[in-house]
Amino acid sequence: MTLYHYLALSGLLFASGVFGVLTRRNIIGILMSIELMLNSANINFAAFNSYLYPDRPLGQVAVIFIITLAAAEVVVGLALVMAIYKNLKSVYAEDYNILKG
Amino acid sequence: MTEQIVFYLLAGVIALSAIGVVTLSNVMHSALCLGLSLAGVAGLFAVLGTDFIFAAQILVYVGGIAVLILFVVLLAGNNSGGKLPRQVNRQWLPALIICTAFIWAFYRITAVYAGSTVKLPPTASVRGIASIMLGEFAVPFELISIVLLASMTGAVLFGRRKPE
Numbered sequence: 001m002t003l004y005h006y007l008a009l010s011g012l013l014f015a016s017g018v019f020g021v022l023t024r025r026n027i028i029g030i031l032m033s034i035e036l037m038l039n040s041a042n043i044n045f046a047a048f049n050s051y052l053y054p055d056r057p058l059g060q061v062a063v064i065f066i067i068t069l070a071a072a073e074v075v076v077g078l079a080l081v082m083a084i085y086k087n088l089k090s091v092y093a094e095d096y097n098i099l100k101g
Numbered sequence: 102m103t104e105q106i107v108f109y110l111l112a113g114v115i116a117l118s119a120i121g122v123v124t125l126s127n128v129m130h131s132a133l134c135l136g137l138s139l140a141g142v143a144g145l146f147a148v149l150g151t152d153f154i155f156a157a158q159i160l161v162y163v164g165g166i167a168v169l170i171l172f173v174v175l176l177a178g179n180n181s182g183g184k185l186p187r188q189v190n191r192q193w194l195p196a197l198i199i200c201t202a203f204i205w206a207f208y209r210i211t212a213v214y215a216g217s218t219v220k221l222p223p224t225a226s227v228r229g230i231a232s233i234m235l236g237e238f239a240v241p242f243e244l245i246s247i248v249l250l251a252s253m254t255g256a257v258l259f260g261r262r263k264p265e
Contacts, residue, residue: 001108003214006149009112011207013119013138015200020123022196023189028174032122032135035166039142042154050149051217057226061233063154067161068245072252074166078173079259085177091128094190 006047013040025092027084031077038070107148115141126188132174136167150223153230 013036020033042063049059081091088095114137121134143158234242 001104001148001218003217004211005108005112006145007211007214008208009115009145011204011211012116013142015204015207016116016119016123018203019196019200022199023193024123025188025190026128028128028170028177029123029131029188032131032170035135035162035170036119036122036138039139039162042158043142043145046146046149046151046154050151050223051214056233057151057229058233060151060154060226060230061238063151064157064230064234065241065245067154067157068249071161071166072248074169075256076252076259078169079256081173082177083259091177 003047003051006043006051010040010043010047013037013043025094027081027091027093027096028078030093031074031081034077035070035074038066042066104148108145111141111144111148114138115145124189126185128174128188129171132167132171135170136163139163139167151226152223153227 017033017035017037017040020036021030024030024033045059045063045066049057053059084096085091088098090096118134118138118141122131122138125131125134139158139162143155143163146155146158
């Protein structure tokens with residue numbers, strides 16, 4: 001296994017996350033695609049750390065920070081989704097136009 | 102040899118379930134695919150020999166975030182049986198072109214690392230992570246607890262009932 005295999009897999013994961021963010025109508029689907037992109041960044045950090053700098057786990061520290069921030073992000077995002085759903089009764093992103101005034 | 106078999110199995114699981122997350126029309130199914138994909142990424146961390154973030158990925162992502170997303174899908178998923186409306190918007194062809202271009206450029210860029218196979222046998226990394234986090238990363242480590250507290254407060258604030 002070379003480092004290139006891991007990078008190729010994480011590139012594929014990131015591209016599918018971008019595709020989901022650009023094309024999903026459901027707001028929960030968009031949040032799930034963002035999680036996929038964060039995971040591909042995690043794979044990159046861990047792979048670079050164990051292949052290029054195996055003596056100090058700095059990349060793993062970055063992965064832990066990303067996991068924490070992803071947890072915070074998904075908690076706030078899902079709370080916002082639930083609050084919007086209580087008002088609009090819709091989960092589709094194109095219906096969310098109440099900020100237009 | 103064993104590492105290659107495990108890697109390709111995990112890569113297949115991750116890629117297929119990630120494509121399922123973004124293409125399946127039922128949100129419940131794509132949430133389950135997301136859990137499978139996150140578990141596959143955890144297995145990849147185990148293959149890489151990074152033990153602590155393997156455990157953290159299982160605990161936080163598979164045990165926390167995937168379950169939370171499943172709860173929200175059950176509460177607000179809009180899947181009351183029958184025929185679902187169209188789940189993909191009209192811009193899927195430009196998005197596909199963008200993703201293909203991204204994958205091509207990414208593979209060209211990372212081809213530099215095609216030969217890097219030098220790898221020490223994995224060692225336990227918890228002690229190193231702890232000394233980094235309490236040493237030079239002490240300030241971000243404390244800041245991230247403030248971020249977690251703020252997100253918890255925000256979730257409670259958005260989720261509470263309006264005072265009549």
